[in-house]
Amino acid sequence: MLWVKSFHIIFVVAWFAGLFYLPRLFVYHAMTTDLPGIERFKVMERKLYYGIMTPSAVLAVIFGLWLWLGYGITGGWLHAKLVLVLMLIAYHLYCQRLLADFKHDRNRHSHVYYRWFNEIPVLILIAVVILVVVKP
Numbered sequence: 001m002l003w004v005k006s007f008h009i010i011f012v013v014a015w016f017a018g019l020f021y022l023p024r025l026f027v028y029h030a031m032t033t034d035l036p037g038i039e040r041f042k043v044m045e046r047k048l049y050y051g052i053m054t055p056s057a058v059l060a061v062i063f064g065l066w067l068w069l070g071y072g073i074t075g076g077w078l079h080a081k082l083v084l085v086l087m088l089i090a091y092h093l094y095c096q097r098l099l100a101d102f103k104h105d106r107n108r109h110s111h112v113y114y115r116w117f118n119e120i121p122v123l124i125l126i127a128v129v130i131l132v133v134v135k136p
Contacts, residue, residue, distance in 0.1 A: 001070050008063035011056045016125060018053030019088070022095055023118035029102055030111040042103055049099050057092055061085075077135045084124050084131070091120055 022045060029041035064085070073079075101107050109117075130136075 004066050011060035014056035015060050019121040026114040027111045077131045081131045
Protein backbone atom coordinates (compact mmCIF):
# COMPACT_ATOMS: atom_id res chain seq x y z
CA MET A 1 0.00 0.00 0.00
CA LEU A 2 2.96 2.34 0.42
CA TRP A 3 3.48 2.31 -3.36
CA VAL A 4 -0.18 3.14 -3.88
CA LYS A 5 0.04 5.95 -1.34
CA SER A 6 3.19 7.29 -3.01
CA PHE A 7 1.58 7.40 -6.44
CA HIS A 8 -1.54 8.99 -4.97
CA ILE A 9 0.57 11.79 -3.48
CA ILE A 10 2.57 12.24 -6.70
CA PHE A 11 -0.56 12.65 -8.82
CA VAL A 12 -2.24 14.90 -6.25
CA VAL A 13 0.82 17.19 -6.36
CA ALA A 14 0.77 17.24 -10.18
CA TRP A 15 -2.98 17.93 -10.18
CA PHE A 16 -2.61 20.80 -7.72
CA ALA A 17 0.25 22.27 -9.76
CA GLY A 18 -2.17 22.53 -12.66
CA LEU A 19 -4.99 23.82 -10.45
CA PHE A 20 -2.70 26.60 -9.24
CA TYR A 21 -1.30 27.44 -12.68
CA LEU A 22 -4.37 27.31 -14.95
CA PRO A 23 -6.27 30.10 -13.18
CA ARG A 24 -3.05 32.15 -13.25
CA LEU A 25 -3.01 31.66 -17.03
CA PHE A 26 -6.64 32.81 -17.04
CA VAL A 27 -5.54 36.00 -15.24
CA TYR A 28 -3.00 36.82 -17.92
CA HIS A 29 -5.27 35.68 -20.75
CA ALA A 30 -8.03 38.01 -19.50
CA MET A 31 -5.53 40.89 -19.55
CA THR A 32 -4.19 40.13 -23.04
CA THR A 33 -5.44 42.10 -26.02
CA ASP A 34 -3.12 41.09 -28.89
CA LEU A 35 -4.21 38.16 -31.09
CA PRO A 36 -0.89 36.25 -30.99
CA GLY A 37 -0.88 36.45 -27.19
CA ILE A 38 -4.49 35.29 -26.96
CA GLU A 39 -3.80 32.31 -29.24
CA ARG A 40 -0.67 31.42 -27.23
CA PHE A 41 -2.68 31.34 -24.00
CA LYS A 42 -5.33 29.13 -25.60
CA VAL A 43 -2.67 26.56 -26.50
CA MET A 44 -1.01 26.72 -23.07
CA GLU A 45 -4.33 26.36 -21.25
CA ARG A 46 -5.48 23.43 -23.39
CA LYS A 47 -2.20 21.54 -23.03
CA LEU A 48 -2.12 22.11 -19.27
CA TYR A 49 -5.74 21.06 -18.74
CA TYR A 50 -5.83 18.01 -21.00
CA GLY A 51 -2.17 16.99 -20.89
CA ILE A 52 -1.35 17.37 -17.20
CA MET A 53 -4.29 18.33 -14.99
CA THR A 54 -6.94 15.87 -16.12
CA PRO A 55 -4.71 12.78 -16.33
CA SER A 56 -3.25 13.67 -12.91
CA ALA A 57 -6.72 14.16 -11.44
CA VAL A 58 -7.94 10.83 -12.79
CA LEU A 59 -4.88 8.98 -11.49
CA ALA A 60 -5.04 10.75 -8.10
CA VAL A 61 -8.66 9.66 -7.73
CA ILE A 62 -7.92 6.09 -8.87
CA PHE A 63 -5.05 5.71 -6.40
CA GLY A 64 -7.14 7.41 -3.70
CA LEU A 65 -9.96 4.92 -4.25
CA TRP A 66 -7.43 2.09 -4.11
CA LEU A 67 -6.24 3.40 -0.75
CA TRP A 68 -9.82 3.71 0.41
CA LEU A 69 -10.49 0.07 -0.52
CA GLY A 70 -7.25 -1.02 1.15
CA TYR A 71 -7.67 0.86 4.42
CA GLY A 72 -11.45 1.22 4.55
CA ILE A 73 -13.58 4.22 5.40
CA THR A 74 -12.74 5.19 8.94
CA GLY A 75 -13.10 8.46 10.76
CA GLY A 76 -14.94 11.68 10.19
CA TRP A 77 -11.77 13.26 8.83
CA LEU A 78 -11.96 10.98 5.79
CA HIS A 79 -15.58 11.89 5.12
CA ALA A 80 -14.65 15.58 5.31
CA LYS A 81 -11.70 14.97 2.97
CA LEU A 82 -13.96 13.23 0.47
CA VAL A 83 -16.31 16.24 0.47
CA LEU A 84 -13.33 18.48 -0.24
CA VAL A 85 -12.18 16.15 -3.04
CA LEU A 86 -15.64 16.39 -4.60
CA MET A 87 -15.40 20.18 -4.35
CA LEU A 88 -11.99 20.02 -6.03
CA ILE A 89 -13.41 17.89 -8.85
CA ALA A 90 -16.22 20.44 -9.30
CA TYR A 91 -13.59 23.22 -9.41
CA HIS A 92 -11.64 21.23 -12.00
CA LEU A 93 -14.74 20.81 -14.16
CA TYR A 94 -15.59 24.50 -13.82
CA CYS A 95 -12.07 25.26 -15.07
CA GLN A 96 -12.95 23.21 -18.15
CA ARG A 97 -15.99 25.43 -18.71
CA LEU A 98 -13.85 28.55 -18.37
CA LEU A 99 -11.32 27.01 -20.75
CA ALA A 100 -14.08 26.52 -23.33
CA ASP A 101 -15.20 30.13 -22.88
CA PHE A 102 -11.67 31.38 -23.56
CA LYS A 103 -11.33 29.00 -26.52
CA HIS A 104 -14.44 30.51 -28.12
CA ASP A 105 -13.49 34.10 -27.17
CA ARG A 106 -16.42 34.54 -24.80
CA ASN A 107 -14.70 35.17 -21.50
CA ARG A 108 -17.08 36.99 -19.16
CA HIS A 109 -14.76 37.67 -16.22
CA SER A 110 -12.04 40.17 -15.39
CA HIS A 111 -8.51 39.32 -14.39
CA VAL A 112 -9.48 40.27 -10.81
CA TYR A 113 -12.12 37.49 -10.77
CA TYR A 114 -9.49 34.96 -11.80
CA ARG A 115 -7.08 36.22 -9.14
CA TRP A 116 -9.67 35.43 -6.46
CA PHE A 117 -10.73 32.23 -8.21
CA ASN A 118 -7.08 31.10 -8.05
CA GLU A 119 -7.20 31.03 -4.24
CA ILE A 120 -9.90 28.34 -3.94
CA PRO A 121 -7.59 25.32 -4.44
CA VAL A 122 -5.16 26.80 -1.90
CA LEU A 123 -7.87 26.79 0.75
CA ILE A 124 -8.91 23.25 -0.15
CA LEU A 125 -5.30 22.06 -0.04
CA ILE A 126 -4.78 23.55 3.42
CA ALA A 127 -7.92 21.86 4.71
CA VAL A 128 -7.08 18.48 3.15
CA VAL A 129 -3.52 18.44 4.48
CA ILE A 130 -4.71 19.30 8.00
CA LEU A 131 -7.40 16.60 7.82
CA VAL A 132 -4.98 13.92 6.59
CA VAL A 133 -2.13 14.75 8.97
CA VAL A 134 -3.99 15.76 12.15
CA LYS A 135 -7.08 13.53 11.63
CA PRO A 136 -9.24 15.66 13.94
